[in-house]
Amino acid sequence: MPGAGGGGVPGMAGALGMSMRFGVRIDGISLGSWSSCKGLEMSCTMHKIREGGGYEFEHILFADITYPAIKLERAMESASAIQLRTWLTTELRTPPGLQTATAAGKTATITLLDPAWRPVATWTLRGVYPKAWVGPTLAAGKSAVAIERLELVHEGFL
DSSP: OTTGGGTTSTTTGGGSOOTTOEEEEETTEEEEEOSEEEOOOOEEEEEEEOOTTOOSOOEEEEEEEEOOOEEEEEEOOHHHHHHHHHHHHHHHTSOTTTHHHHHTTOEEEEEEEOTTSOEEEEEEEESOEEEEEEOOOOOTTOOOOOEEEEEEEOSBOO
16 A cells, blocks of 8 residues: 555655654653563543433543553663662652652653654653562573563553
8 A cells, every 4th residue: 555654655754653762761860771661551431321311322421541550671781770770769768758749740751763763752651650670580591681670650641
C-alpha cells in the first residue's frame, strides 16, 4: 500500500517513532538508557445508566481512571547504574510522612525518539515514586548480560 508506515511519503520516514529509542528523566535527572518500557497505558471503569423510560441509548459515566506501574528494563552499565542508585537513595532516604510533601511534584518524562533522535511523543508522569528495583541474577556458570529492572508508580499522564 503506497504511503503505508510513511515509507512512500517524502519526508515521513523520519517522523516514525522507534520503539527501542526512548529516554527517561525524573525532574530533569536522566536515568540513562533503557531497552524496555512497559505500562504506558490507562484504563477506565465506566458505568452505563438508562433513563427511566428511555430505551434508545445509555448514558456512559466514567468512574475511575487507572494507570499501571511503568516497568523499565536494561543491561547494566557503570554510569547509568550510578545515576539510578543515586536517585533511588535520595528518594528512599526521605523520612516517612514527608514523602508526599517533598515528592508530590516529582515528574518522569518518557520521550520516544525517531531514527534521527528527534522527539516524536512525550509522556509526562505525575507524582512518580519508585515501587521496585530488581538487580541482575548473578551466576558464574553463565555468560549472560546483567539486567536490572525499575518499576515506577505514578498518578497518571493524561
